[in-house]
Amino acid sequence: MSKRITDSTARRVTYTVIGVLILGVMLFPVYWMVNASLQPSGNTLTAGFLPLDPTFAGYRRALSEQGGNLVTSMIIAAGTVVLSLAIATPCAYALSQFRSRWVSIGLLAILISQMIPGIVIANALYMAYEKVGLLNSIPGLIVANCSSAIPFAILILRSFMLSVPPSLVEAARVDGAGLFRAFVAIVLPISKNSLITAGLFSFLFSWSDFLFALTLTTKGGVRPVTLGIYQYLGTQVQNWNAVMATAVLSAIPAIVLLVAAQKYIAAGAIGGAVK
Amino acid sequence: MAHATLTRNDAAASGRKPARRPTGRRHRGEDLTKLLFVLPAILAMVALFGYPVVKNLLMSLQDYSLRTFFTGEAPWVGLKNYTTVVKDQLFSQAMTNTALFTIGSIAFQFAIGLALALFFHKKFPLSGVLRSLLLLPWLLPLIVSSATWRSILEQDSGILNRTLAGLHLINEPVPWLNSPSVALIVVIGVNIWIGIPFNVTLLYSGLSEIPDELYEAGQLDGATGWRAFWYITWPNLRAVASVLLMLGVVYTIKVLDIILGLTGGGPANATQTLATQSYERSFVDFKFGEGAALSNILIAISLAFAVLYLRGTRRAADE
Numbered sequence: 001m002s003k004r005i006t007d008s009t010a011r012r013v014t015y016t017v018i019g020v021l022i023l024g025v026m027l028f029p030v031y032w033m034v035n036a037s038l039q040p041s042g043n044t045l046t047a048g049f050l051p052l053d054p055t056f057a058g059y060r061r062a063l064s065e066q067g068g069n070l071v072t073s074m075i076i077a078a079g080t081v082v083l084s085l086a087i088a089t090p091c092a093y094a095l096s097q098f099r100s101r102w103v104s105i106g107l108l109a110i111l112i113s114q115m116i117p118g119i120v121i122a123n124a125l126y127m128a129y130e131k132v133g134l135l136n137s138i139p140g141l142i143v144a145n146c147s148s149a150i151p152f153a154i155l156i157l158r159s160f161m162l163s164v165p166p167s168l169v170e171a172a173r174v175d176g177a178g179l180f181r182a183f184v185a186i187v188l189p190i191s192k193n194s195l196i197t198a199g200l201f202s203f204l205f206s207w208s209d210f211l212f213a214l215t216l217t218t219k220g221g222v223r224p225v226t227l228g229i230y231q232y233l234g235t236q237v238q239n240w241n242a243v244m245a246t247a248v249l250s251a252i253p254a255i256v257l258l259v260a261a262q263k264y265i266a267a268g269a270i271g272g273a274v275k
Numbered sequence: 276m277a278h279a280t281l282t283r284n285d286a287a288a289s290g291r292k293p294a295r296r297p298t299g300r301r302h303r304g305e306d307l308t309k310l311l312f313v314l315p316a317i318l319a320m321v322a323l324f325g326y327p328v329v330k331n332l333l334m335s336l337q338d339y340s341l342r343t344f345f346t347g348e349a350p351w352v353g354l355k356n357y358t359t360v361v362k363d364q365l366f367s368q369a370m371t372n373t374a375l376f377t378i379g380s381i382a383f384q385f386a387i388g389l390a391l392a393l394f395f396h397k398k399f400p401l402s403g404v405l406r407s408l409l410l411l412p413w414l415l416p417l418i419v420s421s422a423t424w425r426s427i428l429e430q431d432s433g434i435l436n437r438t439l440a441g442l443h444l445i446n447e448p449v450p451w452l453n454s455p456s457v458a459l460i461v462v463i464g465v466n467i468w469i470g471i472p473f474n475v476t477l478l479y480s481g482l483s484e485i486p487d488e489l490y491e492a493g494q495l496d497g498a499t500g501w502r503a504f505w506y507i508t509w510p511n512l513r514a515v516a517s518v519l520l521m522l523g524v525v526y527t528i529k530v531l532d533i534i535l536g537l538t539g540g541g542p543a544n545a546t547q548t549l550a551t552q553s554y555e556r557s558f559v560d561f562k563f564g565e566g567a568a569l570s571n572i573l574i575a576i577s578l579a580f581a582v583l584y585l586r587g588t589r590r591a592a593d594e
Binding site for chain 1: 305308309311312313315316317319320323324326327328330331334344391394395397399400401402405407408409410411412414415416417418419420421422423424425426427434468471472522525526529531532535536550553554557558563566567570571573574577578581
């Protein structure tokens, strides 16, 4: 451990090889998903370890049957990002800068909120939506998905904003800016990276949501892609290539986030939990 | 989630001298502005968490069923829903499965996560890249992971059985998801796979915060290898580990997507947990009162763990 400095080159290369092997085992299912999506139609009995004869039949079918659902998921996820950040950001700032005994109460409330099973929220929202006509609607699902995005966004943003020096805001205040103006003009720009992180996670939570899609829609009008996959699993297991093609398309946001926003993702995982 | 937030920063907040309030006319407007900062979030938390919890408590005491939607009547039945679900023959199985699922998932996620975190902490070429790619299983939508594993585990044509048969390890295809004796283990296995990346990430960040000097000092006292881990690494990881285990319980106990996607609670109820039971009673049988009763039992268990955790951290802070 502390002998890191003395590890020989040969040994470090051996570690790299072991690391690649570990990753290969852990990511094999992801590889298999891509491989199976490129196989010809029918069951996977014939699927080899390599897509030597790739066909996009699965993708054609996936796009024609699930393309609309992908768009639905995209709209809901974008809506969740906007709404949850609008609500979480000022609150995170307040919890990081204002001093009051309410701060710890607020944090405790967020901790407890993590214990509420989604099914409890779904249960109650179902009743409420039924009365106000939000079942089977995009706004209804956006609001429901905010339940996972808001607490997480508050924690991530707050853990960053704790390091914003109060003097910056005070300087603006001396120049006569109101609290809110100082927040918009000074705090938001320096918090850009943490806003990106929180936004990415809000997007991902909403994009991945399955429970609310399952419980708060009753007919086929509004159908996020996660629900599309679930229904495929019930009916389409003869066409694994279409199921897996849909899975790959649904995994793209996660993969893009991982590649394009690597440093934000790890920061988010850690910031949401321990900072 | 809010662990250190609840300890370190509050200590800082309470330890700092309160800022002098601006006096006079600006003061009241100031308080109002501050309230406006938190008001949207308070309203959202009340609507999305407070209201559902209260509504569920009330529903669990009512005969709330499909009929309620037409008649608007939900007669009060006291604790009848609770006695119904607890006396049900599936209840003890769902309880046992929930316990096995939660304990099995967390134990292995944590152990494997710790082993991988220690390994990647060795800093070798590409270690950072490999470590961040490892996060992928955690970022994939759960239903995507379920679908993928279902295709791998399929009895007749899945790659796992074909590989095992090719290596002559099995004589006939194993019904991974269709046999009551194997299905729960397989579902736990998939959940472990999903949870490993998160554990690695947090434990790795915990390891990175341990100062190298400690190990150098330990070396002088002959603490190397296992002893270094036992006397230096582990005590310094305790805080992160306890957050991780508490969060693990809270998140794992309510898992629904993975089980629904892989087995739907089957075969023969072998993978029913409190969460899947609650979902079924509410949204399949439309017995919302009974579903609410089950999910309240789930919340009570979660809360008990959180209270233990918070008391533990408080005691640690007092020492």
